[in-house]
Amino acid sequence: MNETPLSVNTGIEILPVGESAIVIEFGKTISPAIHRKVRALARYLDSYPFPGMVEYVAAYTSITVFYDPVIIKNRNDNQEKADNQLSYTIVSGLIEECMSKLDDSFGGQARIVEIPVCYGGDFGPDIEYVAEYNKLTVNEVIDIHSSGQYLVYMIGFAPGFPYVGGMSERISTPRRQSPRMSIPAGTVGIAGMQTGVYPIVTPGGWQLIGRTPLALFRPNEQPPSLLQSGDIVRFCPISYKEFMEYKGEGQ
Numbered sequence: 008m009n010e011t012p013l014s015v016n017t018g019i020e021i022l023p024v025g026e027s028a029i030v031i032e033f034g035k036t037i038s039p040a041i042h043r044k045v046r047a048l049a050r051y052l053d054s055y056p057f058p059g060m061v062e063y064v065a066a067y068t069s070i071t072v073f074y075d076p077v078i079i080k081n082r083n084d085n086q087e088k089a090d091n092q093l094s095y096t097i098v099s100g101l102i103e104e105c106m107s108k109l110d111d112s113f114g115g116q117a118r119i120v121e122i123p124v125c126y127g128g129d130f131g132p133d134i135e136y137v138a139e140y141n142k143l144t145v146n147e148v149i150d151i152h153s154s155g156q157y158l159v160y161m162i163g164f165a166p167g168f169p170y171v172g173g174m175s176e177r178i179s180t181p182r183r184q185s186p187r188m189s190i191p192a193g194t195v196g197i198a199g200m201q202t203g204v205y206p207i208v209t210p211g212g213w214q215l216i217g218r219t220p221l222a223l224f225r226p227n228e229q230p231p232s233l234l235q236s237g238d239i240v241r242f243c244p245i246s247y248k249e250f251m252e253y254k255g256e257g258q
Contacts, residue, residue, distance in 0.1 A: 018033075018034060019031060019032060019033050019034075019106075020032040021099050021102060021103070023093075023095040024071060026076055026094065026095075027061075027073060027074055027075065027076050027094075028071055028072065028073045028074065029071070029072050029074070029095060029098050029099060029102065030069055030070070030071045030072075031048065031069060031070045031071075031072070031102060031106075032068060032069045033045055033068050033069060034068050035068060036068070037067045037068065037160065037172060039158055039172075041067075041068050042067070042068075042158065042160050042236075042237075044109075045065055045066075045067075045068065045069065045070055045236075046065070046236055046237045047109045047110075048070055048105065048106060048109060049063060049065045049070060049236065051105055051108065051109055052070075052072070052105065055105070057098075057101045057105070058078060058079075059074045059075045059076075059078035059079040059098075060072060060073075060074050061073040061074055061075060065161055065236055066161055066163075067160050067161060067170070072098070072102065074094070074098055076094035079094040079097050079098055080092075080094055080097070117237060117238065117239050118235070118237070118238045118239070119238070119239045119240075119241060120233070120234060120238050120239070120240050120241070121240075121241045121242075121243050122204065122219050122221055122240055122241070122242050122243065123219055123220060123221065123242075123243050123244075123245040123249065123250070123253060124153070124195050124217040124218065124219050124242045124243065124244060124245065125217055125218055125219075125220075125244075125245050125246065125247055125249070125250040126145075126148075126149045126152075126195075126216055126217035126244055127145060127149075127216070127217065128247065130194070130215075130217050130218035130250075131195070131215055131216040131217040131218065132215055133183070133196075133197075133214035133215045133216060134148060134149075134214075134215075134216040134217070136180070136214060137178060137180045137197060137214050137216055140180050140181075141177060141178055141179070141180065143177070143178070148178055148216065149244055151175050151177050151178050152174070152175075152178060152197075152202065152216065152242060153241075153242045153243060153244050155173050155174060155175060155241075155242070156173055156239050156240070156241060157171040157172065157173040157174065157202065157239065157240040157241070157242075158171060158172050158173055158237075158238075158239060158240075159171050159234050159235065159236055159237060159238040159239075159240060160172055160236065161236050162232050162234065162235070162236065165205070165206055165207050165209050165224075166206060166207060166224045166226070166231065166232065167206035167207070167223040167224030167225075167231065167232040167233060167234065168203060168204070168205065168206050168223070169203055169204065169223070169234045169238075169240065170201075170203065171201070171202065171203060171240055174197070174200055174201065174202045176200065178197060179197070179199055179200045180197050180198075180199070180214050181198070181199060181214075182198045182199065182212040182213060182214070183212045183213070183214060185212075186210055186211055186212035187210060187211060187212070187215075188210050189208055189209075189210065190205050190208065190209055190210065190211045190213075190215065191205070191208060191218065192205060192206060192207050192208050192222070192223075192224075193205065193206075193218045193219045193220065193221065193222070193223070194215050194217075194218050195215070195216055195217040195218060195219060195242070196211065196213030196214055196215050196216065197213060197214045197216060198212065198213040198214065201213075204219060204223055206222075206223035206224040206232075207224055218250070220250050220251075220253035220254045221233065221253070
């Protein structure tokens with residue numbers, strides 16, 4: 008069975024970032040189609056890192072690849088040619104070669120991760136405001152939020168924090184004017200058209216609507232983040248009793 012080419016060479020930009028990094032920009036718009044290309048290159052680099060590659064950082068529409076310029080210059084088969092080339096030029100060629108080999112098989116099968124959430128109460132002190140702002144009932148906010156399928160575009164800001172897309176505009180709500188100084192780990196929030204989960208205790212200005220008993224950041228596991236780029240997240244409402252049982256504190 009033939010794989011479908013991803014056409015990653017259409018409309019992309021490859022640009023230097025200092026002397027030891029290169030950014031591959033697949034577009035300017037956050038979309039599942041562009042994310043698919045970002046994810047495909049990321050998975051290829053996981054499987055086939057080129058000599059001299061240090062690491063990569065995937066974002067909404069781009070990947071930044073860090074490399075050791077000394078190794079890059081010394082690995083070239085034609086050393087005389089390499090001596091007259093910038094390391095960026097050599098890496099750019101390597102990246103283009105990688106992308107020429109990409110197809111659907113490197114996109115990977117989307118993993119569905121269900122995240123239980125206890126909405127409202129002390130866990131979600133802002134859910135009434137979200138409902139009032141959008142002229143909805145609290146139950147309608149819960150139904151809308153938990154009926155969506157959310158694509159994880161990237162992990163960042165804090166260890167294990169997922170940047171996701173797919174939230175309904177019906178519950179879009181501005182950030183708080185005054186951020187809180189400490190938000191408990193596992194808290195689910197909304198800010199504009201975004202929703203997400205705070206994986207660790209951190210300050211933040213999102214509207215808090217609930218909390219999950221799951222640990223999104225697991226420093227003693229590999230990988231340490233429960234969620235990965237490309238995952239599909241579903242939020243599942245649970246009661247306070249179920250929350251405590253998940254935490255191992257139920258009767």
